[in-house]
Amino acid sequence: MHNKVILLVEDNPDDEALTIRALKKNNIMNKVVVARDGAEALDYLFGTGAHEGRDTSMMPQVILLDLKLPKVDGLQVLRSLRGDERTKLLPVVVLTSSKEERDLIESYSLGANSYIRKPVDFTQFTEAIGQLGLYWLVLNESPPSGREL
């Protein structure tokens, strides 16, 4: 399982560091690829722009997606992923500060697999990441990769 990457879409370097730390605390040793905005995330996933030539048969095990992002926001990223054959089945966990109901409803209606609100208390955050890792990286059977479809 460790060979599969986790794509973390996060513009805040603090949250990035803390998320990576929380993953490590939970012994999730997968490589973490960080995209700092929505456009970069889409480039990575579809092998375009800065990620031109990337082997797109290798899709991340799970995408941790922040909603509030520069350029292309998280919901837009989600919409693009779900609209493309190659990525429409990828597990996406929305990780956000927002507790707004409309964000939650929209995320799920666009096909998010989970929705985790980042708590201020880092201990709780670590616990949430731990449960998330356990579910999406260990228990969940990931869909066949794009090339085999």
Place this chain on the structure above:
Amino acid sequence: MEPIKALNVAIVGGGPGCKAIMDMIFAERLSQLRMKLIGVACTDPEAVGYCYARERGIYTTQDYRDLYKLKDLNLIIELTGRDEVANEISRTKPDHVRFMDHIAARLFWDVFQIEEERIADRQRAAEAIRESEAKLRLILQTIPSGLFTVGLNRHITSWNKGAEDITGLKAKEVIGKDCLEALDCDACKKGCALFDDKVDKPIYGKECVIHVDGRDITISKHADVLKDSEGNTIGGLESFVDTTKRKQAEEEIRRLNEELEQRVVERTAQLEAANKELTAFAYSVSHDLRAPLRSIDGFSLALLEDYHDKLDVTGKDYLQRVRSASQHMGQLIDDLLTLSRTTRSEMRHETVDLSQMAQTIAAELKQGDPERQVAFVIAAGLTANGDARLLRAVLENLLGNAWKFTSKRANARIEFGTLQPSNPGKAGQAGETVYFVRDNGAGFDMAYADKLFGPFQRLHRTTEFPGTGIGLATVQRIIHRHGGRVWAEGAEGAGATFYFTL
């Protein structure tokens, strides 16, 4: 037939009948007959007719034969009622003198009476007409409505005081004038409906604007044609009231309503804009204010964990304080967002089972802290009409507070119920349901009761009982949005009771 000339009359007999005939003669009411009484004869000089004649200076005698000598005597009327006297006079009177016996006189008298009554009737009828006319004139002059009549040529024939008062035009100025000119009415000038056969009569409540001396007067008028006894139209009658003030008031009301509507539209737009801004603000608060707090808390924890051995006890304590402060602020932000959401969110009204809701919340509280022994006493079957989500927030806050403030009590007891209608408490009004949440916890000083519901107001130190001071502010807002009231009673160390109505 030639009219009978004036007759000189003498009467024989001096009783009451004689007097009556005399009156008749004196009154000169006998239309074709002019009579002059020149003598009266009666054997009894005390008889009423006899005396009456004497008083009037008419020749009197006790022997009727004396009458025969009267110069120019034309007629003798016998009123003794005795046939032998009548026969005697008839036989003895001079030939040129005519004679009427008591029977003929009686007949004559009856005819006269009928004539008298007819005259009296005619007089009474004329009197009644005069009275009714006077009454009508009085009515016309005293009613506040304007009233005038016109002839077929539309010239004004009468003009009452009401019309003078409303228009300021005196009767003598307008009588004889064409009413179209006198009143200068816009509608009438376009076409007078009064004598237009195509327009049904009477005309009711027609509104017109007339122009008099530079003033515009709005009148509401009724009009009808006047007809003679044979049904020919002989003129018209119009009555009117001044509706200028009413019209102005109506206009003012309409204008104010329009203005109000416009203002409501503007305010609504402003409110919507403000609400949108507030929503955007809350959204950004929920995102942007929390992110740095997460960093503060997260990296403090990282320090505590990774640099454990490099920090002494004080250093660790400081970091712990940083963490709890950032967590507290996180809680504050969450509570503030909840508070703002309670005013922003749309209300959905439904029947809510408050008892069931309270049971669930109590179970959650117990689950969160299984060590504690708290007796919940929740009345069954309490329902309310309101927004389920918001009412849940109310009960969560009130029961949560009760839970929190009884934490230092051995036999904690929390009650949820309603006051009996017969005993509605100090602020409860008849007929309304007053709900309450009562605890036997730390309570509060009633002197600060008014501060309880203000945002960020706390009556206890955070070290004693944690909290942000926003819960009761949220409760109050929700209750107010439901059109209810909320208040509290308590004493320090003796528990608190929160009452609310919906």
